[in-house]
Amino acid sequence: MTKNNDKKKKHSAAFRKKYYNLLMKTREQFVSQMNVRREEALNTADLDKSSISNHIADSANNEMELHLLTQDGNVLELIDLALKRLEDGEYGTCMDCSCDIGDPRLEFRPYSMYCIQCKSIREKNNGINPNVG
Numbered sequence: 001m002t003k004n005n006d007k008k009k010k011h012s013a014a015f016r017k018k019y020y021n022l023l024m025k026t027r028e029q030f031v032s033q034m035n036v037r038r039e040e041a042l043n044t045a046d047l048d049k050s051s052i053s054n055h056i057a058d059s060a061n062n063e064m065e066l067h068l069l070t071q072d073g074n075v076l077e078l079i080d081l082a083l084k085r086l087e088d089g090e091y092g093t094c095m096d097c098s099c100d101i102g103d104p105r106l107e108f109r110p111y112s113m114y115c116i117q118c119k120s121i122r123e124k125n126n127g128i129n130p131n132v133g
C-alpha cells in the first residue's frame with residue numbers, strides 16, 4: 001500500500017456504483033412520496049377553509065403532515081449531501097468520529113451521515129454533537 005496521509009478513503013467503483021444507485025432510488029421514492037403528501041395536505045387545507053379555527057384546534061394530524069414534509073425535505077438534502085460525499089470519497093464515514101458507518105446501516109439508510117453511536121448521542125442532545133461548539 002502507498003502511504004496514506006490523506007483522511008479520505010478511496011472507494012472501489014463497485015462501492016460507488018452500489019450506493020449511487022441506492023441513493024438515487026431512495027431520492028426518487030422520497031420525491032414521489034413528498035408530492036403525494038403535499039397534494040393531500042393541500043386538499044385538506046381546501047376542505048377546511050370554512051372552518052379554520054376548528055381546524056387549528058383539531059390540527060394534530062395536519063401538524064404531523066407538516067412535520068413529515070419537513071423531515072422529507074431534510075432527507076432530500078441529506079441524500080444530495082451523501083451524493084456529494086460519495087464523489088469526494090467521504091461517503092460511509094461518520095462525520096463526528098470518522099469511523100466507518102457500516103454497510104448494514106448504509107443499506108438501510110443510505111443517507112446516514114453518522115454512525116449509530118454518534119447518531120444516538122446527537123438525538124439525546126437535540127441533534128447537536130456535544131463535543132462540538
Ligand SMILES: [Zn+2]
Pocket residue numbers: 094095096097098099114115116117118119
Ligand atoms: Zn461516529
